[in-house]
Amino acid sequence: MPEKTYRPLADLLRPEELDDVVGQGHILGPDGLLRRIIESGQIPNMIFYGPSGTGKTTVARIIAQRTNRALRKLNATTASLSDIRDIIGELDTLLAPNGVLLYLDEIQYFNRKQQQSLLEFMESGAITLIASTTENPYFYVYNAILSRATVFEFKAVPAREVEPAVERAIRLLGQREGVEPVTEPAVVPLVAQGCGGDVRKALNAVELLFAAAPRREGKALLTERDAREVTQRSAMRYDREGDQHFDTVSALMKSLRGSDPDAALHYLARLLEAGDLPGACRRILCSASEDIGLAYPQAASIVKACVDSALQLGLPEGRLPLAQACILLATAPKSNSVVRAIDGAIRDVRAGKAGDVPRELQNVHADGTGFEREQGYKYPHNYPGHWVAQQYLPDGLKDTRYYEYGDNKTEQAARAYWEKIQNDSAR
Secondary structure (H helix, E strand, C coil), rough: CCCCCCCCHHHHHCCCCCCCCCCHHHHHCCHHHHHHHHCCCCCCCCCEEEECCCCHHHHHHHHHHHHHCCEEEECCCCCCHHHHHHHHHHHHCCCCCCCCCEEEEHHHHHHHHHHCCCHHHHHCEEEEEEECCCCCHHHHHHHHHHCEEEEECCCCCHHHHHHHHHHHHHHHHHHHHHHHECCCCCCCHHHHHHHHCCHHHHHHHHHHHHHHCCEEEEEEECHHHHHHHHHHCCCCCCCHHHHCHHHHHHHHHCCCCCCCCCHHHHHHHHHHHCHHHHHHHHHHHHHHHHHHHHHCCCHHHHHHHHHCCCHCCCCCCCHHCCCCCCHHEEEECCCCCCCCCCCHHHHHHHHHCCCCCCHHHHHHHHCCCCCCCCCCCCCHHHHHHHHHCCCCCCCHHHHCCCCCCCCCHHHHHHHHHHHHHHHHCCC
């Protein structure tokens, strides 16, 4: 008797109807746009964008079944143009009497030429393309494809919506093995929360948990302790070169700028748990000058010391000086006068607003070599208050002002100091 082919639990429980898809109510709910398109039967070329385990492949299968089209799946990491041509060859044959729906997974791994090769098939209507990607399609999919496809975003599934799927999986495994599952109260919430919004990961965790569960008198005991072991660190979604990286470091910067130490510590923890110590250090160093700046100038040197300590200590000890730096920056007074000043100067330079360096500021080697006058530079330290009125900007930018004093105590004190010096000099 042949052995039964093993099927992963996630495949056994794959929904057959839209109502059974876990999550994605924003596009698959009663009034969701994607649901209405599917029910119309007029399926356009589409791009499904979102994390793994959120139902992209499942929805493509349901679309193929509803429209009686042959579903063909390719993964862009291994597929070639010849694979696509083989699928085209099935058109108008018994293999695909009603047309082909091509599901191309991870389209971001196709280069420009490969993506452009899809255009002729998309435009002729020979196939309906549903491409999926875990990365932002507006960064990784070329415009020619984007202009011919509709993008739908699939979101990580909230834990409360994952819980029914976890419970269903436990019941199915019990029925399949002929045992009664006995589940400690915290097991289902732990698995649902620990999957990080990935339903497939949650079902895989249930399968492992059930396999390891002790059997006693026809019962399988699923314990909280085992659930914690199975789900340890599994909630992390992070890719040092992908959207998760950029979203996390962006959230860290914006939390520091927004003076929220709790949020800043949360996003720092995400980076550290992913082992991205350099990414955390870089953003924290940047914030010291970009968001605190001259409101608390000492922050830059303090943060630099914390970062140096973290890099020397490594993880896990390095978390302490970085946490100190984050709390300091989040609770420090804020000023963006530095970034506004330098960005304004860079804009003018890029726009060609430069001109000759004023004669007074040129290197003294030019004196006596044919210029119509001596340099005439006034040495500020020879004047009261170490300041003297003198033009420093080129003539074309003579009255331009890049730096505006921030409204914090430190910068206002500096402003009052220099206004007094300049007023005294004018008397």
